[in-house]
Amino acid sequence: MKINPPQRALQFLRWFCREDYLEEIEGDLTEIFEKQHEISPHQAKWKFSWSVIKYFRPEFMKSFKSYQPNAYGMYKSYFIIAWRSLLKSKAHTLIKISGLALGIASVFLMATYIQHELDYDRYYDHYENLYRITWENENPQTRTPHPMALAMVSDFPEVESAVSLSPLWGPGLTRRTFSVRNLEKDLRFDEKEILAVDTNFFDVFRFPVVRGDGKKALKNVNGMLISESTARKYFGSDDPIGKHLAVNADDALLEVMAVFKDVPPQSHFHFDILVSYVREKSLNPQSEYYTWADFGHFNYVRLKPGADPKALEGKLLPWVRKYINVSDEYFRKATANNFGFRVQPLTDIHLKSKLRWELEPNGNIEYVYIMSAAALLTLVIACINFMNLMTAKSVDRAKEIGIRKTLGALRRQLSFQFLGEAFLVTVIALAIAVLLIEAALPFYNSLTGHSFVFSYKGTLPILIALSCVVTLLAGVYPSFYLSAIQPHSVLKGKVLIGNKGYRLRSVLIVFQFVISMALISGTAIIFNQLNYIQHKDLGFDKEEVLVIPIKNRAINKRIQTLKTELLTIDGVVAVSASSNLPGSQYNQNSISLVETPEFEMDCSEAFVDYDLLKTMNIELGEGRFFLPENLTDTTAAFVINETAARQLNAASVVGKELNWYLDHNDNPIKGPVIGVMKDFHFQSIHHAVQPLIFILYPAYNHLVIKLDPNDFENKIAQIKAVYLKFDESYDFEFAFLDQQLDQQYKSEQRAGLAFGLFAFIAVTIACFGLFGIAMLSFKQRTKEISIRKVMGAPTFQLIILLLSDFTKLIFIAIVIAVPAAWWVMNNWLNNFTYNVGVHPGVFILSGFALILISWITLGYFTLRTSRINPTEVLRSE
Template identity: 45%
Template sequence: MIQNNIKIAWRNISKNPVTAAINILGLSLGFASVVLILLFIRDELSYDQFHQHKDDIYRISWFSENPQTRTPHPMAQGLVRDFPEVESAVSITPIWGPGLTRRIFSIANPQNALKYDEKAILGVDSTFFDVFSFNLLKGNPKKVLRNVGGILISDQMAKKYFRDEDPLGKQLSINDNQFLAQVEGVFEKVPENSHFHFDFLVSYVTLKSIEDENSQFHTWHDFGHFNYIKLHPKTSPLALENKLMAWAAQFVGWDRDDLERLSKAQEGFKLQPLTDIHLKSNIRWELEANGHMGYVYIMSIAAIFILVMACVNFMNLSLGKSLDRVKEIGIRKASGASKTELIRQFLVESMLISVISLVIAGLMLEVGSSWLSGLFGKQLSLNYLEQPDLVIYFLAIFIFTGLVPGLYPAIYLSSLSLSGILRGKFGSGPRGQTIIKFLVVFQFTLALMLISGSIIIFSQLQFFQDKPLGFQKEHLLVIPVKSDEIRNKFLTLKGELKNIDGVKNVAGCSNVPGKQYNQHAAFLNEDPQNRIDISDWLVDVDIIDALKLQIIAGRGFSLDFATDSMASFVINQKAVESFGLENPVGTPITWELDEKYIEGKIIGIVQDFHFQSLHEPVRPILMTIRQDFNHAIVNIGHKNVTEIISKIEDVWTSFDHQHEFEYTFFDETIDQQYRAENNLGKAVNGFAVLAVMLACLGLLGIAKLSFAKKIKQIGIRKVMGAQPLGLIVLLIRDYSKLVIIAIFTGIPLCWLVMKNWLQNFEYRVAINPITFLVTGAFLLLVTWLTLGYLTYKTAKVNPADTLKDE
């Protein structure tokens, strides 16, 4: 029986290739989009889920008006010591260079002369594997990270430096034999869905052995580490969190007044669940850029809407084509076919179309996998053997789209009475018409939201690109300073670089706008109790000219003033406001740098500039001359760029023999801050186009059914003298009304969604009502174009052909 149903279904599909192709194309696009979104959502929700005790692991962070992830190093083991509910803990930190920029090391295998630059290095406690479930392939997790000079490397690094040799017990040279590290273990490559990544692990035992004896980095005085704890199962994290401030006070030196002040300001240590970090934490000093839960919600809603739209189109096109099969149904009923048999026949047809659509969707995903991965900014795997849930996704979509949208046409068609069919009277009734109208409004509401949303997202991204940041970002190279050799000879290097034809300026700095900045306290000498948090920027004398920062009071740094290289500060307007100064130039202040108190005077004020992302407000910043550079900024203009870079490389490598020469363009560094928004914008644009296509296909199917029912009415109106143009307006009017209702329904919904999205940005565009008007006009135009041929064909029908059957 089923075999016969399949044969009939295939025959009916073959008889109507155009309708079938439109139906299959709509479903295929919908299926591919939904599966792609599901892959993205699954990937985002999977971060850190691979850890064995993921639900018991928390990160300790400091929350205030300017929250941060970093806390004092002794906290981790102190909590294990003093709180029985804490099973184990670990403190980790990247190996920082000046200005808390990740330091770049030249690492080599001295036996085979392989040498590379690396910076994915973490310093960790020996308890690292007690908390995290990263897979150690070689070495004993209970014994590694306990010896001075020991190092762990990933399996990729083992292959890179030792080829096919066993790396255990062998040595790696750091910075041309300045330090030798012995490989104690090899761990599996860190999964992509981890909120931090690393290629090398070095024990704190090693780091402390080479630390300056006066350093405060590993003490309670420095909030400079990432601390994670693993609680015993069924322990209340909130109960522990409530004890943290009082416990830490004895080590940090807070008294009762300090605790009351912090409590009133709602500042203090908080526990962040490990599995929440990627999607729900975007505070200062994240180890890596995180995702955003709001984007997951947006994509989830888009997946649901697109799947429903695809199913609605399937149903509408099936109904639209049903008129051609009324006689078939009548003959079947007259021959004794039951309602159940008819329903089964129509469901088999819908399931067959669903199967074909799924196969085509799978091919679309395979062929376009690299492009689709770029759409979301991550590699989305389509390995069906290793990911059985992909097969489950396809099966679930197949069952849903084969049964749900096919069920209503099947029931509707099988319910037609034989007498009604013979008299030519059949229809869905008022209730059915209401459902169909609702579906049209629903589809075009979604289309308006997606189109308007994509326009607003594009406007925000364009705003990022056009908004003056307060400094020059074009025609600048950023070259990482990797060695002390470069830092010590920077003035000489700088002079030689300036001699290159085409190089306009060169400056050194600890941090680059668009990246993270270290932060310390500063205060007026006359009011030491009122400290402000201020970002540090260690620079050379030419940084203001190189970036074209605007001096609005006082002066910039100059070689003509010997004190500029020792105790002179340039601050921004926000810092002046935070200090509460009316005449800031010449004011003595103290900068608190790693427990050192550096006194100096304010010599100049620069106009506020966006040294951090436009997601953040402008914060106070202090610039001072120091030789601790991590970057060189070179202004090269826009002519002969390749030739100039080649000459810069020649000069640079003559000063640094250890490391590889690298560079990036400054404007690219700035644009990377908005990569997530760019990816979201591309995705929403694609789904907006798809939504319009699906809405038009659905409208076409519904209109075909509706116009066919009005064919006799049109014939009578033509006999009474109605003109074709008037008939076209009559036919199109009802659908125009539905689209207008969709427009006015979608506008407030889209406005609310996009207003909430824009709250993620400190600086944002205003939502322009013209956006909705233009989108609404576009949808009306698309509606008229979609129905144009069908209405014209219906209006031109010969009354003699339509009335003679009555």
């Protein structure tokens, strides 16, 4: 059995020892080692290593310095040859650089979007310890009782601090606008972003306060805090501390006691003004809104470092029975169905939360995944292009490689040369990519709705790192492949592409077009779904419907007079009023039939007037709607939708008495169901139609006006004039309902457009690669084509011959891509309750499109090669 000395010591000896001494020293040390190994293996290894170290002396060492000038000259030679090679094949170089530049620019832009989405709510101090408390039952929601926050601090040692907050528009989250005035400067603005918060708000959300004392301000019944931008808006360059603003919620003057930095854009909620719950409770001391009975607030907790949020979550439902009268039956039901309070990480809210009553529209983690996949696939396509083009060029570089090897160049030196060449191409591509990014950024910002800024200081290191990754991904294989060419093959003129290289290139081309096919079909399905969303029948008219927010609640007492005057305007078809609009958030309470109170269910609700169905063209399926002549309709009568009727488990509900548990009161309001309207989508079509109830009551937040489709500008001017006669205290605002509804799907539309753009770029890069491979491949087949022409082959047959190899590869790519794309897109569509499904026609058309694109790409060289003059080609042989 052969005994080997320690390998690391032996390698070290071979690295530093001079060639003329190495064989003798290594032989002597090995012989001594073998003898000592028989006595003590451990001691033999130690003595061998020590002997190697003793030989590490100048007289036995290689003269490393002598190689430095040669190494420098070699690297300089590599650079010059690489540069000349790039200039020699300008078309080939242009394709390589263009593909990489487009790839790097696209990946950077997509990565910018991805990072922006992932960075939401991460600017808070120790954000990883911040959580939101939510309630999960049949209809999971974000809101929980106001006293819960402070009770959790008292009862759970792992809770460091907690805060309750709510938008100032209050119960039901029907967004209201408040008029805020600087009486000294006679300035007035309408404000929506006003929050009521607990006094310990800054213990949880540690916002920088730039002026004043934030905690003190929240303890003052007449104190308020404003953002820096709000301070500039009302006070200019003056110091706002100690100044007063009038807020029309109760027309009281509030003192500005602190100024905080503006809330960053990457937050799941925003606010410009903070007021204290101390004030709100003093205005309504008996309101149930601030008790355990009302799930109407947003509660956040800061846990102590190391606390287990899941363990806390498991304690909440049993604990809350201390404060809320939960029956044993409901507790058993909640436990069996996994109902209860959830501890939701703050950083999960923007991308992963799909609950009712979100403070602002959230993003979607699915689009981050889609964009990440698109970025990765684009980078892969760009790298594959480079690999294919480098290896396909091997015939043209064979003589250079053969000569270098004959002169003694080692394979690793040649590998390093070609890796350096790859890096040179990548650096040039990087410079072009930077220019592309700067040029494309304004368009990209308008496409995504963000305000990304290109910063050389923060961005260049990322781009350089990306370039190094691209160099390694794209350059390693070509460098090893090219350096493996044997000099004797060059001398004999037998350097061919080789089956192995050809097969790998074919596999890479197939892989590129698998990605391209998946991107084309995926883009088509995304746009089909977006088109379906925009044009699906929602069950009501959304076109030519003007919506005016009712900012002054006093108008509700004169609503009929206002409607009458508006109807005198030529082109106003119908006028109505409602507390809620389709697409907005609806308050919920429970309902049940009086005869079957055990079938109690949550139901969205809206307060409406007599003309809402007519104005919005909502169909009535059974019974009747509210009528002015039926005085009982104003006391207690209900119209419900078909979904509510079905869930009440009755054959026919019209005429039956209904319990309406307003504010979850144990003493419900009773009244008959007078009508059942057909289901319409009052929420986004991400959700199935939920139960809905209409009540005739003047608690309106919106005026709804149906117009004829002509001369909107003139009609709106007349409507404004009439409206301002009833309310001059607020700015007149309006919107069209269809535009408001489109905002629900803005994130999908933007993500779809961005994905489509980058899919187009990825396919373009793939076509660049196909173009470059075809250019080299057809060039190498000119002799074959010439012989075929001499033998009488027609041009059409030659075109088919030249296209067939690439077309086969594309067909293989289509066959592989379809199942994968089908599975991925079907999973994405499942996020929508209503979707177009995955239709085979999409893949058929996408396949034809891919083949057509590839044929167009190959067309120029196919025609040129098929028309060559065989005499000129064969004469040169």
